[in-house]
Amino acid sequence: MQKLFTFLLICCFLVSSAQDKTAETSKEFQDNLNYDYADKEKSPLTKEDLKSFKSLDFFPINDKYIVEATFVRTKKEKVFKMKTSTDRLPEYIKYGELNFTIDGVACQLNVYQNIELIKKPGFDDYLFLPFSDFTSGKESYIGGRYVDLRIQKGKLWIIDFNKAYNPYCAYNHKYSCPIVPLENDLNVEILAGVKKFHD
Template sequence: MNKIFVFVLFLAFNTGFCQKKFDPVEVENFQKKINSEFADPKTSPLEEKDLKKFKTLEFYSANHKYFVNAKFIKAKNEKAFEMKTSTARKPKYIKFGTVYFVIDKVALQLNVYQDVQLSKTNEYKDHLFLPFSDLTCGKESYIGGRYIDLKIPKGNTIYIDFNQAYNPYCAYNHKYSCPIVPLENDLNVAIEAGVKTFH
């Protein structure tokens, strides 16, 4: 019986209340970092057969359209809930807030969550988890949706760079246990940014 591995990939994003502009260099650094992690046997989620021939993940071209300065509204009086995963594991999360933004003149919103257990640690006490799915899922991007890691903003604005959206480890290896994107975070638009589907 395979040991269940919990997928936790945290990338260093700087969030705040100031308006921030799209930076293609940041996207390039994100791509280099994730490729480096996937190429290293010590950190790669890839199965051995895929690791042997791995060169790079596939990415959408960096696009400023998918970098948004979103309005952030903190949730009130939310209770922790068990988030469904790809296995029987049900980690506790809490809805931390909602982000509101516009892409191609379409008003959109997504919920952001906080892992209850991780939030008790100094390293991840300000970490926010943004899972989402969109119209590219099952086509150019992973059918199960993608993730973005954020940090709690200091004000009511938070920047979200969908160019840095990545796949759950379940997209590469069945031994991982990955949170399933909540239904309320399914976007009825195509987010052509970030990591594409594997193979």
């Protein structure tokens, strides 16, 4: 029951805040995130944190972290069980690879599809991009962060790291969150998106 509760809450959050990330500006995304986190019906915050919540802490919005990546569609990938912060093992499949450069450092991130989520109306093109970087455990959450994507046309895709957000379990231990795969650990600082919640 707890696993189902967690999954349904995450789906509700995605439906309300991840409709069309390509059309939403970085500022709009961050404002909407704050709005959802202040809403006791949607917020992952504990009751205690919700009482004093005013805003998440963000890195300054920086166009440098809206990157153009070369997308490579990978073939013959097999469904696998992604590790989470609990014993829950949701099924994902690698959809492709995104290659880009930041500060002269060549980067590659795998992007995934959640097998259950893509069966839901409106989410057949939804992609999950988890990552960690040199800020993880320092300025940002130690477990890494997520970016929501939709399938884009062509080989050049846009990733807006200003829209990077923390897993729910960064705020509340009752949630079960996918752990960032080791291959999505970047050797660069991503000074964009949500910072860690508590020092």
